[in-house]
Amino acid sequence: MIPIEFEPPVEDARVVIGIDFGTTFSGFSFAYIKPEKEKIAIVVNDNWLGVKGPMKTNTVLQYDEDYEDVITWGAKALANEPSKKAKNKQPRPVEMFKLHLGDVPETKKPKLPNGITPERAITDYLREMGFSEKTKTIMRKCLFDAGLIKRIGTLSLQFTTEPEAAAIHCMNILKEHGLSTGAKYLIVDCGGGTVDLTVRKLLPDNKLGETTMMSDGFCGGTYVDDKFLEFLEKQVSKSAMDELKEKNYGQVNYMVQQFCFHVKIPFTGEESDFETFEWDIERKCPALKKYVTGSEKNELRKNDWIIDLDFKTVKGFFDPVIDKILKLIKDQLKKCPDCSVMFLVGGFSESKYLQTKVKQTFGDKIKIAVPPRPVIAVVSGACEYGLDTKAVSTRVLKWTYGVLVSPKWQPGDPLSRKNSFGRIDKFYLMAKKEVQVDVDKEFSQRLLPSQPNQTSIVFSIYYTSKYSATYCDEPEMNFLGKFEVDLPDAHLGLNRPVMLTLRFGSMEVFLKATNETNNRVYRTTFCSAE
Structure with missing residues (x-):
């Protein structure tokens, strides 16, 4: 975001x-x-x-x-x-x-x-x-x-979103790849903690449309670092690493920095390019020595406190992480097989091994491009979006949105859900996930008070990862927010309609409620669930 x-x-x-x-x-x-x-x-x-x-x-x-x-x-x-x-x-x-x-x-x-x-x-x-x-x-x-x-x-x-910002940045170089209006392209934003993917379509007048629902996963570059630390833990023992993290956390970070500089960044996945790296604990992390005991200490002493990082070991740090990224890409391309170009952006996309694996897996299906300085694609695209927020023409909803309503309980409804007013709280669907919506498209519904003498009505908005729902307390249902609308003129009873409108024109949900009795308009903004 x-x-x-x-x-x-x-x-x-x-x-x-x-x-x-x-x-x-x-x-x-x-x-x-x-x-x-x-x-x-x-x-x-x-x-x-x-x-x-x-x-x-x-x-x-x-x-x-x-x-x-x-x-x-x-x-x-x-x-x-x-x-x-x-x-x-x-x-x-x-x-x-x-x-x-x-x-x-x-x-x-x-x-x-x-x-x-x-x-x-x-x-x-x-x-x-x-x-x-x-x-x-x-x-x-x-x-x-x-x-x-x-x-x-x-x-x-x-x-x-990060992939949307990257998509805007990459839009400026589409012509270099022979893309014109109507072309679709996949953005794979490989960051440190997460990988985000989205398919965008180039529309007339340099506008962008979202074609598939954004997907993401916890498989960024730092997970390669975690695999290295897990390997190190096996060599020195869990208790030694725990003590190091507790008492000398700065040295843990120094080790990770050294690992990235000497091993992770240069790694190409080609054994002919690789030389076994001698990880010298005395030089890279001297504090660790005092926490190592028992058989691990004896073994490391024998090896002069040096641990070999050979090709197979280092490759093993990368492969579980990259395999998850490849699966995410495969799933997106399955949803949109007519993509013309895949752009790899984000810091981890600079990994030569990741680039090689992506090209080996998908190179015969789609053109693969890495823009210059892929690490800045998101932050630069964010500014480009700020300069022209209308660059994004359509988005695909990731969630189903609705409002809590209280109709009269009917035979067939669960008796346990019937309240003292003879009503039942239900989820009323207003916008369904995976629907492509134009910027500023509005979803409206006219609602009435549930009690004739109430002086206000509270709209509670919910969202779910499911395509539909019946009740607001179902699994995967989330509360987004609520706002209150005044309802004067109680003498009119239930005949006091309020038009509730949801708009998804930006990364936030804009709500408007119009009291149709006195034409008073209420507005609020909620976060759009990600």
């Missing part, structure tokens, strides 16, 4: 900022709005706390020992040296906190320190970046608390 920030207000915008808030790495881009016909240059930030070069920095925070203040953030939060601001021992850095947003399995969510909520971590991180369904609602509040927007409900803040 990418927030796009306009400051000052949209109608008098001077600059557009695209923020790529990622699971493991984040970045931002910006562009000054110029008069029509003047070329607008998008600048991707490459200066992080004085370190110039990287287009992104780590989504990590280092707090003081009391978790009251942020000592440092980004790549410096993973530095091996303790901060001078720390009173005594620094606590472990807080990372991967984005996984607490949305419908992420509990097993994938990292444990956060006491007193650090996901909302606080996000707010602190967005504040430190230096611009001074549920996920987007949280993000709006965090951006507001971080001082990046003046009002929570401002339309100056727009959202787009």
